[in-house]
Amino acid sequence: MNRPGIGTLLRVALALTLTGCGMNSPKPEGTRAVDDVKSAAEKTSSRILDIIAVKGAVSEPGPGVTICEGADPGRLFTVYHPWSITGSSDEELGKAMRRLKSELPGEGWEIVQYGPNSSRDKTLELTADHAEKKLGLNVELWEQSEGEDGKPKLIVNVISACYQAPDGEEVDYS
Numbered sequence: 001m002n003r004p005g006i007g008t009l010l011r012v013a014l015a016l017t018l019t020g021c022g023m024n025s026p027k028p029e030g031t032r033a034v035d036d037v038k039s040a041a042e043k044t045s046s047r048i049l050d051i052i053a054v055k056g057a058v059s060e061p062g063p064g065v066t067i068c069e070g071a072d073p074g075r076l077f078t079v080y081h082p083w084s085i086t087g088s089s090d091e092e093l094g095k096a097m098r099r100l101k102s103e104l105p106g107e108g109w110e111i112v113q114y115g116p117n118s119s120r121d122k123t124l125e126l127t128a129d130h131a132e133k134k135l136g137l138n139v140e141l142w143e144q145s146e147g148e149d150g151k152p153k154l155i156v157n158v159i160s161a162c163y164q165a166p167d168g169e170e171v172d173y174s
Helices: 004-013 033-052 091-105
Strands: 063-066 077-088 111-115 124-130 136-141 153-160
Touching: 033 077, 033 091, 033 136, 033 153, 091 111, 091 124, 091 136, 091 153
Parallel strands: none
Antiparallel strands: 063 077, 077 153, 111 124, 124 136, 136 153
């Protein structure tokens, strides 16, 4: 199977139009320090991992910072945290997806979309929005295949709303 790379996934996550978070707007949701938003994304990812409750290899990339879509570089930024977890079987990860769908609303998340996406593989996908935290979530179940390492995995993307850095803080988009 031909799977998109992490760069493609990040573009998809950054382009998500999620309710309540202003994710697709260069208008900032407020002023916050970059490190605070990164910390919120990491804590959210950690909680998502707890709900997934699968023992498997978790990828290591930490949160990154990018310019808000449609904004000029400067003080406006969005934080994204892509990661993945490899499971032992498609069935195990399917159960994890159903747990996410079931448990996230009790933690303030609104499930925006759940079901097969429009890709050729009709990948099971969950998209959710946390209006209070100003975070969006996208999770895809990549079933066992002959591509890459062949192991099934969940691809997780946590993304923040657009924020303005405080006066005197320079945003590093690298």
